[in-house]
Structure formats: C-alpha cells, structure tokens
Amino acid sequence: MTPSADPPALRLPFDASGLAADPLTTERLRLRPLETSDAPDVWEYQRLPEVLRYIPWPERSEEEAYEHTRTRAGMRRLVAAGDGVILAMELVGEPSVAADQAAGRNRVVGDVMLRVSNAEHAQLEIGWVLHPAFQGRGLAAEAAGAALAFAFERLRPHRVQAILDARNTASARLCERLGMRREATILEEEFHDGAWEDTAIYGILAREWAERG
Ligand SMILES: CC(C)(COP(=O)(O)OP(=O)(O)OC[C@H]1O[C@@H](n2cnc3c(N)ncnc32)[C@H](O)[C@@H]1OP(=O)(O)O)[C@@H](O)C(=O)NCCC(=O)NCCS
Numbered sequence: 463m464t465p466s467a468d469p470p471a472l473r474l475p476f477d478a479s480g481l482a483a484d485p486l487t488t489e490r491l492r493l494r495p496l497e498t499s500d501a502p503d504v505w506e507y508q509r510l511p512e513v514l515r516y517i518p519w520p521e522r523s524e525e526e527a528y529e530h531t532r533t534r535a536g537m538r539r540l541v542a543a544g545d546g547v548i549l550a551m552e553l554v555g556e557p558s559v560a561a562d563q564a565a566g567r568n569r570v571v572g573d574v575m576l577r578v579s580n581a582e583h584a585q586l587e588i589g590w591v592l593h594p595a596f597q598g599r600g601l602a603a604e605a606a607g608a609a610l611a612f613a614f615e616r617l618r619p620h621r622v623q624a625i626l627d628a629r630n631t632a633s634a635r636l637c638e639r640l641g642m643r644r645e646a647t648i649l650e651e652e653f654h655d656g657a658w659e660d661t662a663i664y665g666i667l668a669r670e671w672a673e674r675g
Contacts, residue, residue, distance in 0.1 A: 470584035476540040478547040496548040501531040502560040503570035507593035516627040546577030551605045571596040574609045584620040628660035637664035
C-alpha cells in the first residue's frame, strides 16, 4: 500500500463539447470531439482488416460503421465509470475524404479515446487508432501525448491505463514512448477466432507524468 494524504478525485462531470470550439492543438494536429460528419474519414480506417486486428471492433458494413461513428460522436459527457469521449485527430492541411471538402475540412486520420475506468479511485483509460497510411510519423504519439496532458491537467486522474492485445507491438511501443509502464500481462483473457489471447496492461501515475516535465 502506498500512503498518500490526498484522496483520489476525478474532476467530474466533464463535458467535452467545449473542445469543439477550442480544440487541443499540436504541431501537426487538431484534437476535438468526434462528429457524425466525420464518418467518411473514419470509415477509411475502420474498414481495414489491419486496423481491426487488435481492437475490439467487429467487421461492420459502411452503414453500420456510420452508425457507430454517430454513437461515438455522442459520447461527450464524463460522469461515471464507463463514460468516454472520442477525440478526432484532424491532420492539418490533409483534405477530408468527406463530400463537403469545399469547406476546407481537415481529414480525420485517427482518434483517441479517454474513458473513466473507475471514478472513485480516479482511474482513466486511454486508447487510440490511426489510419495505416499515416502511421510511422509519430502522429499517434503526438495525439496521445496531448490527450494525456489534457487528461492529467483537466480531469486529474491518479493513474491512466491502456489495455492492449499483447501481440500489438506497435501499440506497446507507443505506450512506452508516452512513458507508460507495462504493469501486467494477463494470460488467455479473451477467446477470439478459435484461440485464447493475452492482454497487456500499461499504466502511468500522475506523479510519473509530472516527473516527465
Ligand atoms: C497503435 C498505433 C496507433 C501506433 O501508430 P504509430 O504511427 O506506429 O505510432 P507513433 O505515432 O508512436 O509513431 C511511431 C513510429 O513513427 C516513427 N516516427 C517518425 N517520425 C516520428 C516523430 N516525429 N516522432 C515520433 N516518432 C516518429 C517512429 O520511429 C516509430 O516507428 P517504429 O514504430 O517503426 O518504431 C497504430 O499502429 C494503429 O492505429 N494500429 C491499429 C489500431 C490499434 O491497434 N489500436 C490500438 C488498440 S490498443
């Protein structure tokens, strides 16, 4: 047990709608809540088998995927365990595949999820997905780093975790790049396509994040 004077307290409720008007910005990206109108861009990565390989999304038809984006776009308020928000990763200067490109819309190349794992104990989860054509450039690290910084600053979690398929080495490398520590490998936690699969859990504590500067 680690002694601490401070009881855990996530700053809830939190409404992410404010980020629509005032997005998080990084060198190359804008991060703001996912919108229903992002569905064409999201479909470009959600339809790819290599993207679905390690995330708990079933194969969806285009129509089902648009409905899924609509549902995820509606996730704005964090109040209790299980509540999440999806931050769209707009790559600045890359045109959206959506029909209304005339508006000069940036393409959504991936997204970052922040979810309340446990409100009482101030635990959050982070997750990510990036279109393969945009991987290998540090964009996921840029987005996840900004989302983590925002989360620690605004929501005040005691710890943030990422839950991975243990074979997902790209995601594990990203966790390590963010300063997250491998805390556990859970053997044969899920059964998919005729085989048992292991889960990896990475975590970072608020004080560890602060020490990174
Ligand atoms: C997990 C995932 C987001 C990682 O994407 P990524 O682009 O590899 O991640 P990063 O942004 O950290 O980029 C790192 C790579 O870019 C390279 N890179 C190039 N320029 C860089 C820069 N300016 N800064 C940092 N890295 C840079 C790094 O060397 C590294 O390459 P490596 O993986 O060959 O070592 C991606 O693989 C993905 O979306 N997978 C499918 C969905 C999925 O599995 N999601 C996770 C579920 S838990």
